[in-house]
Amino acid sequence: METTRSEELRRAIEDAGGAVAVATLLDVSRHAIYDYIRRGRVPAEHCPTIERHCSGRVRCEVLNPSVDWNYLREHSAHAEPAAA
Known part of the structure; x- marks a missing residue:
């Protein structure tokens, strides 16, 4: 049986500590987290925070597949450090 996007x-979110923990981490309501689940994606600006919080066990690609995360990862790895 294939899992749905919302189930995934x-x-x-459970792997990242559950809805309440993720809501606290992102400074949003837990209702927002349930809305993300219902819609089947987390807003792109929150994905890296969740990925870092759970040491990469939950990847941005799972949280929001509509973003080209490989492109962003590749370009951020090649970015020049800011001058001090």
Whole structure:
């Protein structure tokens, strides 16, 4: 049986500590987290925070597949450090 996008996202949020923990981490309401699950994606600006919080166990690609995360990862790895 194939999992739905919402089921996959629900498991990812549970792996990241659960809806309440993720809501606290992102400074949003837990209702927002349930809305993300219902819609089947987390807003792109929150994905890197969740990925870092759970040491990469939940990847941005799972949280929001509409973003080309490989492109962003590749370009951020090649970015020049800011001058001090």
